[in-house]
Amino acid sequence: MRILLLLVSCLSIVAHTPVWADAGLLQTYAVTNVDASGNTSRAGGANPDGAPAFQGADLGTANTSIYLNGGEIRTFRNNGDSTTSAHMFYRLYPQNITPGDFIQIDLPLVSTSQDGSQRWSRTDAGINIANGLGPGTYTLEVYWRIDGTFLFSFDSNGGNNYKATYTVTRSTLPVSLIDFSVKTVQKQVFANWSTASERNNARFDLERSSDARTFESIARLDGHGTTTTRQTYSAVDESPRLGINYYRLRQTDSDGKFSFSPLRSAILRTNGEIVLAGLPANDVLSIDGLEDASQVDISTTQGRSVYQQKSNGSQTQVDVRTWPSGLYLLRVADQLGVQVQRVVVQH
Structure with missing residues (x-):
């Protein structure tokens, strides 16, 4: 079998994603297995190891898996x-299709070195990201993300994430699945899919x-x-659980x-999606719909962090009176x- 080891150096997090605590990321990896033709390593962000870049890479062509x-x-x-x-998140989607929510893979702690560095790893997930897909090109x-004693840290390419493509040459199901999506609407999850x-x-x-x-x-x-002939299907989950719900066909x-089929996920939050009040913000920005102990971070479009705080309750208010007018990025992690x-400040 072919083991494709996607190496991503997280030293890039300093340049792209604010590091809020003294614990942090050294390196990240994704492990895939593509049909059968050798190993490949790909990196994102800063690349001290000289590996080929993950971002924009063509991962290859798969007949079956x-x-x-x-x-x-x-x-x-x-x-x-x-x-x-520690966790890794992924989603996959055809070209020119709006992607759905990310799916989380938990990475357990497997070793701790004397210098305090730790290794979190899982290599047996066995998720066939070609399963159920018709011939075509797809994005992975x-x-x-790591959760610390105090705060969260990410390797997310400055919020843009890491994207690569792969090609499926034939359908692995007796149906050619064009798309499969799930979406949370209020307290229900709506699933839609179609076949060619x-x-x-x-x-x-x-x-x-x-x-x-x-x-x-x-x-x-x-x-x-x-x-x-193209066929369309839909179904409703009327009672999803709080948190992350995974779906498959x-x-x-x-x-x-x-x-x-491939997995899809939808999130049902206790307080719903976050809602911003008072935009464009002049003196106070109100953020509603937070989960308890959410990490709230606001940065400039150049990546400079101007606000970091853990929430205490479902709402928080941010004083922006001294901030220069302009566009900012709000990131809420839980x-x-x-x-x-996006947040616009205008005085």
């Missing part, structure tokens, strides 16, 4: 601040999981047998054989992920 097997983060700790957990987008063609397709089951491992069926829709043939919005 590209496994995202997990990843690794190497961290350091200092001055009383330690990394408490990733970023990494179907062969002996008996049905679809929409399945849900809270850990991306154990799934339950929440909706069943009949397939269209054999057809070369289980497609069953008329002879009982089945296969799974255990469910990251939300980014």
Whole structure:
């Protein structure tokens, strides 16, 4: 099998993403397995190892499988601040299609060195990111996050994340899946998908999981047998769980054989999405809809951090009276992920 090791040096976080604590990232990795033809390492951000860049790379062509097997983060700790957990996030989507939410892969701690550096790793996730996809070119987008004793840190390419493409040469399901998306609307999750063609397709089951491992069926829709005409499907999860909900399609043939689509995720937050009041901001910026202990960071478009604070409750107010007029980027990070919005200050 081909192990594609995507190496991303997180020294770039100094230049691209504010580092808020003394614990931080040294390097990050993503581990994939593509059909079978040798190893490749790719880096993002600062690149002290001289590896080819991940950003904008062509990862290659797969006949049947590209496994995202997990990843690794190497961290350091200092001055009383330690990394408490590590995660890698990914999403994949066809070209010219609006991407959905990120899917989280937890990376457990596997070793700690005498100098305080730590290695967080998982390489057995076995996520086939070609499964269920029709022929075409797709984007794999990733970023990494560590949770510290005090604050969060990211390797996210300055909020733009790391993107590479890969090509699928043939469908791995008896249906050619054009798209599959899920979206949270108020307290429900709406799933939509479509096929370009179907062969002996008996049905679809929409399945849900809270850990991306154990799934339950929440909706069943009949397939269209054999057809070369585009078909569309939709289903609603009326009672998703709080937090991250993972979804996949289980497609069953008329002879009982089945296969799974790629995963999708939707987040149901206690307080909903963040809402900004008082824009353009003149004296006070009000941020509503925060989860408890969210990390709130505001920076200039050049990456200079002007505000960092952990929230205490669902709302916080930021005094912007001394800030120069202009455009700023608000990043809110919690255990469910990251939300980014633009903020305009005008005096």
